């Protein structure tokens with residue numbers, strides 16, 4: 001039986017691409033690549049996710065973590081960034097390269113994606129699709145079922161593994177053809193298109209770009225830390241992260257590096273903080289002031305509190321007043 005490997009985002013287009021090929025009697029295995037920038041939380045519940053996709057859409061999916069390769073690419077993407085810190089063309093090249101590598105494992109004869117010509121400004125122009133194919137080493141083996149009829153036939157079509165007549169000629173940004181096709185397959189609920197990549201979100205992207213400009217070595221846990229909480233770049237170089245609720249406080253504790261300071265008020269409810277790379281006493285004082293500022297007031301007036309710094313089995317205490325807002329606003333990331 002012919003097998004195809006699908007790059008699966010979870011959005012409607014990738015679902016449809018899988019179903020169009022499966023409708024020809026081809027066995028489709030989907031792979032969803034994840035990094036902390038997209039899809040990472042699924043790793044903790046892969047089986048449940050795979051079951052949901054199977055039950056809802058009749059598609060078999062596995063997850064693959066490509067964080068390290070992605071981090072390296074993000075520093076200097078050959079085709080540049082989009083509107084924010086999103087390296088969409090190089091991202092697609094990287095994911096296709098990874099998919100090509102997996103073809104043998106899944107005995108796949110070709111690859112499929114849900115891309116549609118003209119749907120996205122940067123990464124889905126006809127010339128860009130060709131560049132992506134070429135630079136990923138996938139020329140001829142990458143079939144885009146939703147717009148295949150307006151592209152050159154791929155190997156799978158030329159060799160008769162796939163009936164080109166049953167493929168589609170979608171083009172442009174309109175969603176109606178996809179919605180009608182989904183109805184034909186009995187698919188009525190599906191995630192919204194695009195969504196889900198933090199590199200396209202302005203504030204998050206700025207923070208990630210700041211990190212990249214500052215740290216030559218990218219660490220997985222640092223990237224995970226960047227994506228939640230309040231962040232401050234302190235005057236003497238410290239990077240300070242504060243939890244905004246209990247769940248974030250727990251995540252900070254779990255993700256902090258043993259060399260970082262964990263910072264909190266032992267005698268008063270308030271946020272957990274992680275202080276990264278700061279040894280300057282003024283940064284310690286600033287972090288303490290921020291913890292008190294964002295902690296619970298014990299009366300109408302916010303008053304000084306003891307702040308505990310813990311790192312590598314050692315503890316220090318500082319008594320700090322809440323920091324005035326105008327003092328720290330320009331430190332916010």
Ligand code: SF4
Nearest residue numbers: 038086087088091197
């Ligand atoms: S939006 Fe994010 S996941 Fe999607 S192609 Fe661009 S960089 Fe990759």
